[in-house]
Amino acid sequence: MLSHNLLVNTGNVLSLSEARQKASQNSTDELIETLKIILNDKQSKGDGTTVINGKEDTSLQDVDRKDLKITVKVFISSPDVDLLKEALDQAFKALRTNIIESLVIAYKSAEDPENMLSSLKRIWSAIEEYVKVGKLSSVGLSDINTNTFIELFQWADVKPNIVQINLATCCVVPPALQEFTKENDIQLLTHSDPCGEYLKQLKLIDY
Secondary structure (H helix, E strand, O other), X not given: OOOOEEEEEOOOHHHOHHHHOOOOOOHHHHHHHHHHHHOOOOEEEEOOEEEEEOOOOOOOOOOOHHHOOOEEEEEEOOOOHHHHHHHHHHHXXXXXXXXXXXXXXXXXXXXXXXXXXXXXXXHHHHHHHHHHOOOEEEEEEEOOOHHHHHHXXXXXXXXXXXXXXXXXXXXXXXXXXXXXXXXXXXXXXXXOOOOOHHHHHOOEEEO
């Protein structure tokens, strides 16, 4: 079976006039609309990868990097460390930076809790490598079971200091998670990112 990768770089969606005209969209509709726009742009092929680039955004060229805080969220459906590293390396390249201040991993899987923790440990070990060489600062996880998060935190060398929950699926923050984050100075954040089935089939980077 041939291996083929599809890399879609939307660029700054705010530079797309078509997307700005629909600014009231939710994040799911915004993603779909942006992909429709970008898929009409030029494509380049090579090394088993099709690359689709959005319109180049030059608005940050005159901005002092010290004044920016870059946040990246990676959606993955496999504990394959090579896929995670590829996603991160592509993010560094697309953003033209050597440092990402904040990284959140959203790992979607149907695994049971024990296997989920094992997979997350493999993923987290790769993240720790980037932190230790100074390429990542704050790192965390999204939509993770409270007990699994606590176990990972206690195991990890580099402790996650961010945890995100989706209020669309969890109307109340679990008291145990709220208490643990407060005791360990962890940022407890909410989000409205899509969590539909299609995300399980895609490797997406949001920044």
